[in-house]
Amino acid sequence: MMQWEELLSLRRQGDRNKRLRKEQEEIRLGFEVDYDRIIFSSSFRSLQDKTQVIPLSKTDFVHTRLTHSMEVSVVGRSLGRIVGMKVLEKHPYLKEVHGYRFNDFGAIVAAAALAHDIGNPPFGHSGEKAIGSFFKSGRGAAYRELLTAEEYQDLIDFEGNANGFKILTESREGVQGGLRLSYATLGAFTKYPKGALPKKPTSHIADKKFGFFQSEKAFFEEVATELNLKVTRSGEAVSYARHPLAFLVEAADDICYTIIDFEDGINLGLIDEEYALEYLIKLVKDRINTGKYGELKTKEDRISYLRALAIHTLIEEAARVFIENEDAILRGEFSVSLLDRSIYKAQVNDIIKLSVEKIYKSEEVTEKEIAGYAIVEKLLDVFCKAALHKLQGEETHYDKLVLQLIPEKYRHGFTSEYCCLLGVSCFVASLTDGRVVGIYNKIGGGQIN
Numbered sequence: 001m002m003q004w005e006e007l008l009s010l011r012r013q014g015d016r017n018k019r020l021r022k023e024q025e026e027i028r029l030g031f032e033v034d035y036d037r038i039i040f041s042s043s044f045r046s047l048q049d050k051t052q053v054i055p056l057s058k059t060d061f062v063h064t065r066l067t068h069s070m071e072v073s074v075v076g077r078s079l080g081r082i083v084g085m086k087v088l089e090k091h092p093y094l095k096e097v098h099g100y101r102f103n104d105f106g107a108i109v110a111a112a113a114l115a116h117d118i119g120n121p122p123f124g125h126s127g128e129k130a131i132g133s134f135f136k137s138g139r140g141a142a143y144r145e146l147l148t149a150e151e152y153q154d155l156i157d158f159e160g161n162a163n164g165f166k167i168l169t170e171s172r173e174g175v176q177g178g179l180r181l182s183y184a185t186l187g188a189f190t191k192y193p194k195g196a197l198p199k200k201p202t203s204h205i206a207d208k209k210f211g212f213f214q215s216e217k218a219f220f221e222e223v224a225t226e227l228n229l230k231v232t233r234s235g236e237a238v239s240y241a242r243h244p245l246a247f248l249v250e251a252a253d254d255i256c257y258t259i260i261d262f263e264d265g266i267n268l269g270l271i272d273e274e275y276a277l278e279y280l281i282k283l284v285k286d287r288i289n290t291g292k293y294g295e296l297k298t299k300e301d302r303i304s305y306l307r308a309l310a311i312h313t314l315i316e317e318a319a320r321v322f323i324e325n326e327d328a329i330l331r332g333e334f335s336v337s338l339l340d341r342s343i344y345k346a347q348v349n350d351i352i353k354l355s356v357e358k359i360y361k362s363e364e365v366t367e368k369e370i371a372g373y374a375i376v377e378k379l380l381d382v383f384c385k386a387a388l389h390k391l392q393g394e395e396t397h398y399d400k401l402v403l404q405l406i407p408e409k410y411r412h413g414f415t416s417e418y419c420c421l422l423g424v425s426c427f428v429a430s431l432t433d434g435r436v437v438g439i440y441n442k443i444g445g446g447q448i449n
Contacts, residue, residue, distance in 0.1 A: 002330045004091060005098050006228040007243060008108070009184050013169065013177030013219070022099030031107035034185040035073075038115045041179060043167045044069070049432035050122055063264055065117050071260060075315060076113030076252035080106035082319040083248060087326070105245065111181070112188035112249045119164030121429035122436045123372035130376035131158040131425050139381050143388075146417040150237075153196035154213045155421060161192055162213045163429050169219055172409050187227045187243030191250050193220070194239035201233070204335040205250075206242045213422060230332040241332025244322075251318040251338040254348075258339075259310050262351050263303055265359040273299050277306065279354065283347045284309040317342045375440045379428050382443055387411075387420040405439060 010019035010030040024030055038044050047066035063071075084105030087094070094100045121127030134140040135155040144152055154162070168186065169178045181189075192211035201207055212220040221238065224231075230241035262279075265271040280303075281288065287309055296302045318338040325341070328334040339348055359365070383406065386399035391414055395403075403411060410427045414420045431439065 001327075002228060002230055002241065002244065002332070004087065004094055004100075004330075006226075007184060007187065007245070008094075008098075008100060008104065009182065009187075009226050011183045011226055012180045013171075013222075014180070019182075020099070021104070024099070029104065029107060030182050031104055031111060031185060034111035034179075034181045035107065035114060037179045037181065038111060038118070038168075041118075043118050043430065044115070046430065046432050047117060047120075049434050050117075050120065050124075051433060063260060065120060068256060068260070069114055069117050072116060072249075072252045072256045073110045073114040075255055075311060076249055077106040077110035078315050079248045079252055079319055079322075080109030080245065082315070083245075083322050086319075086323045090326070108182075108184050108188050109245050109248045109252065111185045112245065113252045115164060115168060115189055116249055116253055117160070117164070119162070119167055119429065120160040121158075121163075121376070122431055122433045123369055123376070125160075126369040126372050127376060127429065128158050128160055130373045131380065131428065132156045133373070134377050134380045135421070138377055140384060140421070143384070143417070143421055147421070148214075148418075150195060150197050150214050151418045151422075153199070155425060157196055157199070157210070158425055158429070159192075159196070159210055160429070161190070161209060161211050162196075162216070163426055165190060165212050165220065166216050166426060167430075169216060172412060183223045183226045184243075184245075186223050187229065188245035188249055190220070190223075190243065191246050193224065193229060193242060193246075194233075195237060197237055204232075205337055205340075206232075206335075207239070215419065215422060232332060242329075244326075244329045247322060247329060247334070247338050248318070251314075251322075254337060254339050255311055255314045255318065258348055258351055258355075259307055259314070261359060262355050263307050265355055266303055267300070268359075270362050271354065271358045273303070276354075277302065279347070279351050280306040280310055283344060283351075284313055287313060314339070314342070314344065314348075317344055375436055376428060378440055378443070379436065380424060383424040383427070384421055387414050387424050388417065390414065391417065391420055402443065405442075 008021070010021060010024070019030060047069055048064050050065040081102050084102035087105065088100065088102055121131065123130065132155070135143065140155070167178065168181055168189065171177055190211040192206055192209045194207065194210050195212060195214065195217060196210045224240045227243060229243060231238065232241055233239040262271070262276065266273055266276045284306060293302065293305060296305055321338045321341045322329065325334050339345065342348065382402055386402045389395045389399045390403060406427050410423045413423045428436070
């Protein structure tokens with residue numbers, strides 16, 4: 001069984017000595033430093049120009065990845081604090097011997113939640129699919145013979161979660177360990193503690209996707225060893241049980257995209273207000289103040305009130321499910337998301353189903369995602385060829401010009417075929433919606449607004 005005193009490790013990459021909780025400065029705890037480092041990073045800042053629901057949307061009130069991440073962080077902090085209080089009541093030695101406080105749990109989950117989308121490419125999940133499609137069935141398929149099976153899988157199933165771990169931890173000249181976050185926060189960040197292969201070996205939630213590229217495998221193993229995560233598969237394709245707090249990060253994200261994406265859809269007019277309010281009221285019917293609700297005169301105020309109630313309801317419910325299943329979670333035997341065990345599962349699924357139909361498959365989303373495929377494929381084709389030509393000593397003048405568009409921190413890593421192809425993919429993934437369109441137009445793809 002995993003142990004909380006190990007799971008709450010304050011160690012950072014490069015540390016020679018233990019960081020003890022009882023020796024921490026209360027004014028600025030190590031876990032709070034994690035949050036600060038993430039929020040001041042350029043990778044986090046770029047999320048302000050990556051939209052959450054409608055790619056390239058010009059509508060002011062639609063959430064960006066940045067506002068979404070901040071909201072997930074707030075929900076995650078509440079979840080962590082509620083769970084932290086219960087865990088400390090159950091395991092008082094964590095406070096009495098080691099000095100942990102309930103706020104520590106909230107700070108870890110808040111930091112991991114803040115970073116949860118930091119590796120996502122432009123155009124959201126369709127951006128991930130566009131990168132994978134380029135290497136699986138597009139021109140990038142020609143590079144298959146240059147790579148191991150694991151390396152190729154990293155590319156054809158390009159994963160924002162793994163890219164996020166890379167961004168947070170990758171060393172470069174003069175910057176060892178990336179943001180140098182605590183191992184507790186890195187563990188909570190990693191919802192899928194495995195490599196790209198084997199693909200979905202079980203129905204366990206931790207096996208749904210993957211959480212690190214081959215380039216970060218060794219360091220993730222170091223983090224997992226420090227946290228003493230349970231090994232679920234040994235050998236070359238090693239995998240681990242989730243850090244328990246990763247369930248709270250996932251729940252915070254699930255709560256926000258379920259409720260707030262739905263709210264965006266209503267505000268955009270994609271979902272009829274009266275129809276939508278019926279769905280939300282089903283979720284909050286036991287705590288709604290009908291008198292207060294009746295006094296609200298605008299659609300925005302009515303939706304905002306129900307949204308706040310719904311999020312509060314689901315926070316309390318996710319925390320309840322976690323506490324009731326803490327032992328199974330620590331044994332690595334809890335195999336579904338927290339909301340999948342919720343008494344509100346049916347209501348949540350109804351909202352998601354309607355969002356998929358009315359929002360995620362709306363005409364505007366579909367049109368922009370189609371454009372996204374063309375943009376990503378063109379950029380990958382040009383940059384991959386240029387990077388490999390340089391590696392092979394066959395660089396043309398055009399290659400030199402286009403490589404100047406890639407920041408040095410990526411180009412310095414172009415030391416092998418795999419590193420070139422993954423590095424280019426991560427560079428393209430780092431681009432904002434506006435920047436990726438700008439580069440596409442520069443390299444002769446035509447004008448897209």
